[in-house]
Amino acid sequence: MWGEELYVAGAGGAGREALDIALACGRTVAAFLDDFRAGEKVRGLRVLPPSEAPAGAGYVVAIADASVRERLAARLDGLGLIPDELVHPRATIGPETTLGPGFLAHAGALVSSGVIAGVHCQVHYNATVGHDCVLADRVTVLPGANVAGAVRIGTGVLVGSGAVVLQGRSVGAGAVVGAGAVVTSDVPPGVVVVGSPARPR
Structure with missing residues (x-):
């Protein structure tokens, strides 16, 4: 506190x-x-x-x-x-995880072990962030999204509701992963991707 x-x-x-x-x-x-x-x-x-x-x-x-x-x-x-920072009592934060100042975690959020999150990140209801992910500053993971292990997410990225980012991928700064999208390959900075597999809009 x-x-x-x-x-x-x-x-x-x-x-x-x-x-x-x-x-x-x-x-x-x-x-x-x-x-x-x-x-x-x-x-x-x-x-x-x-x-x-x-x-x-x-x-x-x-x-x-x-x-x-x-x-x-x-x-x-x-x-x-x-x-x-505000972390709901029904959120789960794994060991060896570092949360930057301003972190906000809703009920049901899971941030696994070995995660590094920058300043003012948000993980919303029932969203998950897998082991060893790196979230740069001001990343937003909306409800029900699933970010798998060892993903790197750039500054200001929005991961939409119900989206999935597969293991080891990277999402460049300022990109948007649309609701329900499935990211199977790296997303360049500033690009909006939608669909399954996710492609630029």
Whole structure:
């Protein structure tokens, strides 16, 4: 556990899910941080502009879009907040696995042994990340996706719901693996792949 005071950046659906994880962990969320919804209340919590969060508090960015996550995290870091992590009690994290600051794991997520994850990665409901995978910064693995062992996933990659990335493959930075796709060969950076086997869209 990092800081005692925790803020969730993003007051949309992903933010509410992050609140659920925090509550399951026994953590207290002080408020949501969201410029667009500042002044509202969501699930009984205030929504503040990020500039009102106190320096030294912990935060998680609960937004699926990796580029938005990058910008908001940089802003919060600049304000003196500290990236925290939220791992649901019903998630499984294997031994000898390193989770970067800002990591978010939903219920049913499994991150196997020997995994290295960069900053602000997310593994959603019932998604799996196999042994010895390397996830660069801001990787998002959506519900039900299966990333097999020894896969390398580049910065900002989105692995869609129900997708499969086979053993030993690599997915380049900024690529998108579409929902239900089966990745049987390496995916170049910035490419969107769909289908089984996955091919560029």
